[in-house]
Amino acid sequence: MNHDAWMQKCVEMAVQNVEDGMPPFAAVVVKDGEEIASAVNDGPEQQDPTAHGEIRALQKAGKELGSTDLSGCVLYTNCEPCPMCLGAVYWSGIKDVYYGLSIEGQAEFDDLPKQMYEEYQKEKGKRSVRVRGIIPHDADPRAPFVKQEEKT
Numbered sequence: 437m438n439h440d441a442w443m444q445k446c447v448e449m450a451v452q453n454v455e456d457g458m459p460p461f462a463a464v465v466v467k468d469g470e471e472i473a474s475a476v477n478d479g480p481e482q483q484d485p486t487a488h489g490e491i492r493a494l495q496k497a498g499k500e501l502g503s504t505d506l507s508g509c510v511l512y513t514n515c516e517p518c519p520m521c522l523g524a525v526y527w528s529g530i531k532d533v534y535y536g537l538s539i540e541g542q543a544e545f546d547d548l549p550k551q552m553y554e555e556y557q558k559e560k561g562k563r564s565v566r567v568r569g570i571i572p573h574d575a576d577p578r579a580p581f582v583k584q585e586e587k588t
């Protein structure tokens with residue numbers, strides 16, 4: 437299948453997902469021209485705000501390949517990934533993502549992804565989500581990492 441066909445599959449899966457009462461998102465992970473995993477956003481059904489199509493597809497692909505390292509795979513998604521999903525792509529090692537509708541195109545229907553990208557451009561203290569560092573009195577936040585280095 438070529439890029440066009442993978443994208444068509446994503447769009448068709450997303451349309452079907454809406455027919456099934458779920459959000460309009462779907463994604464496919466491909467490696468060497470073969471489908472490794474495909475998934476839709478099933479967040480409402482799972483009561484999971486992170487259950488975006490891309491996240492679900494990456495989770496399935498990891499299980500399928502028996503690794504968290506999905507480098508060499510390609511992600512197709514009917515919409516440009518939101519910052520959470522793009523972050524997951526970075527964690528996966530995937531270097532190539534193809535989308536149908538851009539973030540700007542999605543904003544016509546839901547502008548949260550666009551707002552999120554804009555938020556990330558702001559300085560830490562000026563974002564709408566307050567993220568604060570805490571260093572506990574009797575614990576070193578570096579301890580888990582130090583422990584990990586000791587084990588390897």
Ligand SMILES: [Zn+2]
Nearest residue numbers: 488518520521
């Ligand atoms: Zn997402």
